[in-house]
Each structure stands twice: as C-alpha cells, then as structure tokens.
Amino acid sequence: MLKPESEEQLAEMVRSANGPLSVRGGGTRHVPGDGEALTTSGLTGITLYEPGALTLVARAGTPMAVVEKALAKEGQRLPFEPMDHRALLGTKGTPTIGGAVAMNVSGPRRVQAGACRDSLIGVRFVDGEGTVIKNGGRVMKNVTGYDLVKLMAGARGSLGVLSEVSFKVLPSAATEATLRLTGLSVAQAVKAMAAGLSSPFEVNAAAHDPQSGETWLRIEGLQGSVAYRAGQVAGVLASFGVADRLDPKASARIWTDVRDVTAMQGAGDIWRVSVRPSHAPDIVARAGADAALLDWGGGLVWLRLPEGTDLRARLGDFGGHATRLRGTGPGALPPEPDALATLTAGIRARFDPRGLFNPMTGV
Amino acid sequence: MEMPNVDPFTIAKKDRLITRLLQVLPDDAVIHEPEETRAYECDALTAYRCPPLAVVLPRTTDEVAAVLKICHDMEIPVVPRGSGTSLAGGALPTADSVILGVARMTDVLEVDYDDRIIRLQTGRTNLSVTGAVEADGFFYAPDPSSQLACAIAGNIGMNSGGAHCLKYGVTTNNLLGVTMVLMDGTVVEVGGAHMDAGGLDLLGVICGSEGQLGVVTEATLRILPKPEGARPVLMAFDDNETAGACVADIIKAGVLPVAIEFMDRPVIRATEAFAHAGYPDAEALLIVEVEGSEDEIDEQLEVIEKIARTHNPVELRRSTSSDESARIWLGRKSAFGAMGQINDYMCLDGTIPVSELPRILRGIGDLSAKYGLDVGNVFHAGDGNMHPLILFDANKPGDLELCENMGADILKLCVEVGGCLTGEHGVGVEKRELMGHQFNEGDMEAQLRVKDVFDPKWLLNPAKVFPLSVTESRRV
Numbered sequence: 001m002l003k004p005e006s007e008e009q010l011a012e013m014v015r016s017a018n019g020p021l022s023v024r025g026g027g028t029r030h031v032p033g034d035g036e037a038l039t040t041s042g043l044t045g046i047t048l049y050e051p052g053a054l055t056l057v058a059r060a061g062t063p064m065a066v067v068e069k070a071l072a073k074e075g076q077r078l079p080f081e082p083m084d085h086r087a088l089l090g091t092k093g094t095p096t097i098g099g100a101v102a103m104n105v106s107g108p109r110r111v112q113a114g115a116c117r118d119s120l121i122g123v124r125f126v127d128g129e130g131t132v133i134k135n136g137g138r139v140m141k142n143v144t145g146y147d148l149v150k151l152m153a154g155a156r157g158s159l160g161v162l163s164e165v166s167f168k169v170l171p172s173a174a175t176e177a178t179l180r181l182t183g184l185s186v187a188q189a190v191k192a193m194a195a196g197l198s199s200p201f202e203v204n205a206a207a208h209d210p211q212s213g214e215t216w217l218r219i220e221g222l223q224g225s226v227a228y229r230a231g232q233v234a235g236v237l238a239s240f241g242v243a244d245r246l247d248p249k250a251s252a253r254i255w256t257d258v259r260d261v262t263a264m265q266g267a268g269d270i271w272r273v274s275v276r277p278s279h280a281p282d283i284v285a286r287a288g289a290d291a292a293l294l295d296w297g298g299g300l301v302w303l304r305l306p307e308g309t310d311l312r313a314r315l316g317d318f319g320g321h322a323t324r325l326r327g328t329g330p331g332a333l334p335p336e337p338d339a340l341a342t343l344t345a346g347i348r349a350r351f352d353p354r355g356l357f358n359p360m361t362g363v
Numbered sequence: 364m365e366m367p368n369v370d371p372f373t374i375a376k377k378d379r380l381i382t383r384l385l386q387v388l389p390d391d392a393v394i395h396e397p398e399e400t401r402a403y404e405c406d407a408l409t410a411y412r413c414p415p416l417a418v419v420l421p422r423t424t425d426e427v428a429a430v431l432k433i434c435h436d437m438e439i440p441v442v443p444r445g446s447g448t449s450l451a452g453g454a455l456p457t458a459d460s461v462i463l464g465v466a467r468m469t470d471v472l473e474v475d476y477d478d479r480i481i482r483l484q485t486g487r488t489n490l491s492v493t494g495a496v497e498a499d500g501f502f503y504a505p506d507p508s509s510q511l512a513c514a515i516a517g518n519i520g521m522n523s524g525g526a527h528c529l530k531y532g533v534t535t536n537n538l539l540g541v542t543m544v545l546m547d548g549t550v551v552e553v554g555g556a557h558m559d560a561g562g563l564d565l566l567g568v569i570c571g572s573e574g575q576l577g578v579v580t581e582a583t584l585r586i587l588p589k590p591e592g593a594r595p596v597l598m599a600f601d602d603n604e605t606a607g608a609c610v611a612d613i614i615k616a617g618v619l620p621v622a623i624e625f626m627d628r629p630v631i632r633a634t635e636a637f638a639h640a641g642y643p644d645a646e647a648l649l650i651v652e653v654e655g656s657e658d659e660i661d662e663q664l665e666v667i668e669k670i671a672r673t674h675n676p677v678e679l680r681r682s683t684s685s686d687e688s689a690r691i692w693l694g695r696k697s698a699f700g701a702m703g704q705i706n707d708y709m710c711l712d713g714t715i716p717v718s719e720l721p722r723i724l725r726g727i728g729d730l731s732a733k734y735g736l737d738v739g740n741v742f743h744a745g746d747g748n749m750h751p752l753i754l755f756d757a758n759k760p761g762d763l764e765l766c767e768n769m770g771a772d773i774l775k776l777c778v779e780v781g782g783c784l785t786g787e788h789g790v791g792v793e794k795r796e797l798m799g800h801q802f803n804e805g806d807m808e809a810q811l812r813v814k815d816v817f818d819p820k821w822l823l824n825p826a827k828v829f830p831l832s833v834t835e836s837r838r839v
Contacts, residue, residue, distance in 0.1 A: 052611025053717040053747065075617050104559065115559055117567060118536045131805045139714040141533065141748040141786035143522045143571050144794075144801055145828065146810040150535065150567020154560060171617035194477040200500070200588045222618070222666070225659040276556035278477045299558045321561030334561040339551045344563050346816035351809070360562060 002038040007132060007163040014161065015130030021356050023157035025061055025099030028091045030363035040098050043163055046070055048138065054169050055138050060098025060162040067097050071169055079170045080116045081107030083259050088270060089326055098162040104154030107259040108205035111197065111296045117153035122166030125152060128352030140168040157358040159351040173220030177230045178251035179243040181215040187281040189215040192240040193297040194277065199236045201229040206297040207258045210284065216254050263293055264304050269327025271311050273301040275320035286315050323362060332362025364411060364792060366457055367826050367838065373439055373459035377416055380437060384419060387429035394418040403462045408452040408793055410763060415456035420464045424542055424550060424580040431578065432548030434461055438839055440822050443574035445517030446488065448509040450710060451791025453521060453573050457826060463578060465516045471495050480539060480556050482583045485516035492584065501586045504531035519579050522571030524787030529745035530621040535570040542581035543569060546818045556583055568813055573789050574824040576817040590654035593621060596664050597691045598671045599645035599678040603627060606647035607720035609674045610744045613651065618666045623745035624650040624695050630739035637701035640694030643678040650695055698741045706754040709766050713777030714786035717747045726776045727751055734769040748786035775800050790828045798830055807833055
C-alpha cells in the first residue's frame with residue numbers, strides 16, 4: 001500500500017505510477033477499482049485553525065476525530081455533521097477528513113447548514129499528471145476563478161488525490177432539543193417535517209423512521225431560544241399530534257443514530273436515494289423495501305432491499321437519483337444523461353489522462 | 364486595459380449572422396443597428412466600453428439554444444449578460460461578439476413551500492425572487508447590494524454574495540439546479556429539486572464560472588422561511604484593531620450573527636454628512652445584526668454586547684424598534700452613494716482572513732498615502748470580504764490608471780495575507796491580469812481544462828477571468 005507522508009511524496013508517487021491506483025483515506029468506505037492501494041492516511045495534521053475566523057485547514061488524512069476534538073475544544077464544529085460509515089458498511093479503519101470530502105459526506109444538519117461541499121472553502125490535490133493544484137483558500141467568500149473546490153467534493157477520488165482541505169466551521173450550539181411525533185404514516189411524516197422546516201423557527205434536522213413510526217425534528221441554539229422555538233414548533237406540529245420533547249442527551253442519541261443509519265444494519269443491499277422531499281412517500285411506496293429511514297425532511301431516503309434488487313427499475317424516472325452503498329445489485333452510481341456523461345468523461349480525461357484514479361462507479 | 368484584437372473576418376460575417384439570427388428569433392429579439400447596440404457597450408464597470416456586433420434577447424431556452432448553435436457554427440464569440448450590473452466587466456463585449464441577454468426571461472415557473480424551492484427563468488431580478496414568495500413568509504437569501512437590478516443569471520455567473528452570507532451562504536449554497544445551454548446548443552439539466560449531485564458536482568463548478576461554461580436559462584433556488592424579526596446593535600471603537608478583535612471575539616462566542624458590517628472613519632464621516640444616520644464620530648463602527656423573536660434577539664444581543672464591552676466601545680447602541688434599526692442601517696446602505704458624492708470611486712472586493720484585518724487596514728492606509736488617493740473601507744467583517752472604495756477623479760487624466768494601480772496593490776496585499784482577489788464581484792476583465800498573483804500556472808491550467816470540456820472552441824465570454832496571455836493559444 002502506498003502511503004505518502006508529504007504532498008511532494010504523493011505527487012512523486014502519482015508521477016511514477018504505471019498502473020491504476022485505488023485511492024482512499026482511512027478505508028472506512030468501500031473504494032472501487034483493483035489498482036494498487038494509495039492511502040492519504042499518512043498526510044495528517046491540522047495546519048491552521050483560527051476560531052475567530054471560523055476557519056480550519058487540515059491535511060487530507062487527518063482523522064475526523066482529531067478535527068472534531070480540536071474544534072470542540074473551542075466550542076466549534078463542522079456544520080455538516082458527517083456520517084461515520086463503519087457500522088453501516090461493516091468496515092474498520094479511521095474516518096479521515098479527506099475521505100468525508102471525497103464522498104461529500106453530510107449528515108442530518110445538511111438540511112439547514114448545507115452539505116460538506118458547502119462548508120469546504122479550499123483544496124489542494126495532486127492530479128493524474130502528478131501536478132499539485134490548489135483552488136479556493138482559507139476565506140469563506142471567494143469567487144476568484146472557477147470553483148474546483150465543489151468539483152472535488154464528492155468526486156470520489158476520480159479527479160485527483162486530495163492532500164489538504166479547508167473549511168468554514170461554526171460555533172457549536174449551547175443546547176438542543178428534539179420534538180418527537182409518533183404514529184405517523186410516511187406521507188403524514190413528510191408533511192409534518194415540511195411544516196417544521198418551513199416555519200421560521202430554524203428546525204435544523206428532520207427525520208422519520210417508518211419502522212417505529214417516530215418522527216423527529218431538532219432545534220439548536222441558546223437556552224432561552226431553544227425553549228421558545230421548541231414550543232413554537234410543537235404548535236406548528238399540533239395538527240399531526242402532540243409532540244413530546246426530548247432532552248439534549250436523548251436528542252443527541254437520536255441524531256447520531258440517524259446520521260450513521262444504525263437502524264439499517266442487517267442483511268441486504270443498502271441504497272441511498274436523493275429526492276425532492278415531497279416525493280419521498282412515493283419513493284418509499286415504489287421501493288417496497290425491507291427497511292427505510294427518511295432524513296433531510298424526506299430529501300434523503302435510506303432503503304434496505306433484498307440482495308441484487310434493481311431499485312432503479314422499481315423507482316423509474318423520479319427526478320432524483322439512487323446510489324447503492326452496500327451489496328451486489330446493479331451499478332452503484334446512478335447513470336447520467338448522455339450530455340452530462342460526456343462532460344463528466346471529458347473532465348475526468350483531462351484531470352486524469354492516464355486513467356490512474358478511482359473509476360466513477362462506486363462499488 | 365487590453366482586450367483581444369478584433370477579428371475582421373468575424374466582423375465581415377455580420378450580415379449573414381443577422382440573417383440567420385432572424386430566422387430563429389422574432390425581429391424584436393435581434394438588435395444590430397449601431398445606435399441600438401451602444402446600449403450594451405458596457406456593464407457597471409463603466410470605464411470600459413465597446414459596442415458588440417449584435418445583441419439578442421431571447422425569451423425561451425429553445426431560442427437561446429438556436430442562437431448559440433448559430434454562433435457556434437459561425438465561430439462568433441458570445442458574451443452572456445444578465446442585467447449588466449457587473450462591477451468587474453463580466454458582461455463587457457468585444458466588437459466581434461454577440462451579447463446574449465436573458466433580460467426577457469423573467470417567469471417564475473414553480474414555487475413549492477413544502478420543498479422550499481422556486482424554479483424560474485434566470486433573467487428575473489434577485490429582489491423579485493423574494494418578491495414572488497415574501498407574501499407567504501419566505502425569502503431568497505443571497506442579497507447583493509445591486510439586488511434591485513441584478514439578474515439571477517448574473518448571480519449564478521459570479522456566485523454573488525451579499526451582507527447576510529455569514530449565516531445563509533452565497534449563491535452556490537442556495538442553488539439546487541440549472542437548465543443550461545452549452546455553446547454548441549446542447550441543453551443540459553444539472554441538479555434539480557433534490558439536494559445533492561449523483562455524479563461529479565458540475566453545478567458547483569458552473570456557479571461562479573462567469574458565463575464561460577454555458578448560458579444558464581432556468582434555475583431552481585432554495586428559499587427560506589423569513590425569520591420572525593431582526594435587530595442590530597451598533598458599536599463604535601477608537602481604533603480599527605479593537606473593532607477587528609471584537610469581531611473575532613463575537614464569532615468565537617458561539618452566537619452567529621446574520622451580518623457583521625464594518626465601516627472606517629472616512630466612510631462614517633461621508634455617510635453621516637450624506638444620510639444623517641446619527642453615527643458617532645469614531646474610528647471604526649460595527650453593525651451586528653441577529654434574528655429571531657424579540658426575546659431571542661435580546662438573548663443574543665446580551666451575549667454580543669457583553670463581549671463588546673470588554674473592548675471599551677465609545678458607543679454601544681442596541682436598536683429597540685424597527686425605526687431605530689432602519690436608522691442604524693441607513694448609513695451603511697447609503698455608504699456607496701455617500702462616497703460617490705465626494706468623487707468617483709472604484710470599489711474593490713478582496714477577501715482576507717478576519718484575523719488580518721488590522722494589518723490590511725494599515726496596509727491600505729500606507730498605499731493611500733503613497734498614491735495620494737483617499738480610501739474608505741466598508742465591508743462584511745464576519746466573512747472578511749473587504750470593500751475598499753478608492754476615490755479618484757475620472758475627468759483628471761491619469762487618475763483612473765493611478766487608481767487601478769493602487770487597487771491592484773491592495774488586492775495583491777489581500778492575497779499576500781492569505782485572502783483572495785475577489786469575494787463576490789468576480790474576476791471579469793477587471794482582475795483578470797492579477798490572477799497570476801493568486802494562482803500558479805498549474806492551478807490555472809486545471810481551471811482552463813474545465814472550460815475546454817464545456818466550450819472546446821473557447822467562444823463563450825473568452826477574454827475574461829484569466830490573463831489574456833494564458834488563454835491566447837486557446838481562443839479562436
């Protein structure tokens with residue numbers, strides 16, 4: 001396994017590679033391709049952290065836990081609440097900050113605070129010719145040149161190997177509360193979550209578990225404000241039932257479970273469907289899954305299906321896309337329309353002319 | 364400023380071009396008489412002007428596709444234009460180019476409050492997006508100061524920001540999908556009403572590409588529920604450094620204001636004389652605004668004022684009513700106009716790490732003395748997006764060049780301290796030749812490759828963003 005300890009070493013390894021490389025961070029997410037493994041886990045360390053400017057820069061292989069600990073010490077956090085895939089995928093290893101970027105990993109707060117790509121303000125990476133490229137920087141407003149930062153987020157290691165990533169971070173909340181509704185159908189739950197998210201009370205996470213019939217909406221902020229907004233949101237939800245309010249500890253537990261999709265463990269294929277929130281009930285109905293979990297107010301639908309199920313055939317054309325994270329079914333990544341596929345192929349051919357890096361296929 | 368040499372062969376194609384354009388567009392959508400094309404000779408960077416070969420004002424995506432196909436066939440450069448409010452010359456034509464304006468494409472196509480989206484044609488102005496949803500309690504967050512006039516097409520092209528970015532992000536964070544026409548006339552749909560990309564995040568690179576990758580004709584935007592209320596506190600300090608330190612401490616305290624605006628003494632004095640907002644005569648002034656219910660606002664302002672007091676402000680004035688809020692904002696909102704009363708000005712847009720604020724303000728002061736031109740600073744302090752306003756006299760020979768040179772020095776300083784050339788206005792032609800200060804050859808080459816893919820012939824807005832010498836071999 002190639003394990004560069006510096007950006008220069010990384011560039012040299014890419015330059016001298018004469019066959020495909022299977023690029024990864026800590027290896028907690030499945031990596032496609034059967035080339036020689038190249039891990040960024042030797043590129044570690046926070047290179048700059050300015051709490052007063054809400055910015056953090058870290059080498060790509062820095063463990064997520066190290067980043068989160070440094071932030072917590074200053075009462076700050078990554079806004080996008082990244083998921084830990086280990087439980088769901090049955091993997092070991094150490095999640096890295098670069099891995100989260102490469103997969104654009106975003107958790108429940110995505111619905112309000114944006115995805116990983118929205119907090120990412122700068123990247124350094126090595127392209128397929130072994131050239132070190134920087135884009136963006138360490139300031140949160142930057143429109144200088146093209147935004148390759150967004151392009152690299154979620155590119156799955158297909159365009160280059162990340163060596164350093166910069167983020168806009170946010171203050172952690174003083175406290176949180178979760179309102180829980182029980183006994184709603186998926187359709188009612190999606191309506192209830194929309195009502196909460198469309199209220200002015202800054203609901204920053206909304207999820208529904210069809211198995212237990214529970215629906216959760218989270219509020220974070222200063223003590224007085226959370227108390228006030230919890231009351232207001234309970235009022236907004238009154239037509240869906242009486243919401244009970246979970247204390248901060250119970251609330252945190254719920255959202256860690258939602259974030260890591262712990263309810264999905266068990267045999268079968270795992271699919272992740274990105275969909276217009278109001279279409280979620282239809283997706284759940286068409287999928288006929290063994291288990292489901294709705295996050296992002298319905299905008300993210302997790303499904304567990306019998307092995308080999310062709311979910312896309314069941315869903316038909318629904319205006320979103322379905323990705324298989326675990327299992328053996330058809331193509332893991334959604335197919336793109338021809339014109340977009342041509343653009344994607346063109347970009348990949350120019351960033352990785354020798355075809356060294358991960359194929360854009362998923363596993 | 365240099366623009367590419369005009370290709371006489373392209374100019375010679377004008378008659379044939381007009382004939383072909385009129386075959387696919389109604390008569391009123393093609394403008395080609397010299398006295399009429401003059402109206403499109405510049406955008407808000409008025410120092411540079413050049414009438415285009417022709418102007419087209421299509422009404423549909425299909426018409427845009429037909430126009431681009433013709434220009435692609437005939438190898439005629441196209442400059443996309445929203446409302447023409449770019450301060451960077453993003454919509455500045457060349458004499459051999461066609462201006463493609465989306466100003467007649469203003470329809471709202473869909474609004475959905477459950478999914479919190481609006482889909483519209485991109486000629487619609489920024490403020491009228493909010494206008495379409497505010498009666499129902501929603502708004503569109505990015506609020507560039509030209510929001511009354513600027514079009515969503517231009518906002519997407521430049522990835523526009525505004526005063527409230529600290530909390531709500533810029534255009535790219537509020538853009539979910541686009542319908543875009545490539546230079547060869549191909550129509551692509553990127554993103555939609557769902558939240559993330561299935562493959563490469565092409566939407567992310569399209570936003571902010573300054574009209575060089577395609578013409579965005581429709582967009583799906585995220586709309587947000589309007590907060591219950593908002594109120595600012597005004598604080599004044601004896602020196603810029605203390606104000607800067609106060610900004611950092613507020614951010615660290617865990618309260619995220621929706622806006623933190625900074626003004627220095629020259630701007631405070633100019634706005635006070637102009638708008639009579641009742642500002643104290645201080646070295647630096649901050650306006651910090653928070654949102655929520657009345658009690659929530661007070662809870663947050665308590666925290667913020669407690670921090671401010673540790674920095675010994677010369678004044679601390681919390682707004683307690685909408686009248687007071689309006690007065691506090693009045694000066695800030697009329698800052699540009701007030702400076703314009705004194706003289707012509709050039710507005711810069713560099714961003715710096717907030718921690719470098721004192722250093723950059725000192726540096727700007729030194730440059731002001733060196734060049735003999737006055738500067739006022741007004742900017743979004745929470746995110747480090749500076750707006751130094753350099754005063755000059757456009758009628759005085761040599762003053763514009765002097766001002767541009769000083770501006771370039773300020774922007775280089777921004778890059779030097781870890782910032783960037785432009786935070787929200789875009790590169791356009793204005794900062795094109797400075798790109799080499801922020802990016803090395805490889806960094807720029809990576810960006811050019813993206814354009815190679817979207818626009819292999821380099822016909823879309825080709826003389827912008829990158830130094831001319833860097834793009835020369837690629838341009839037609």
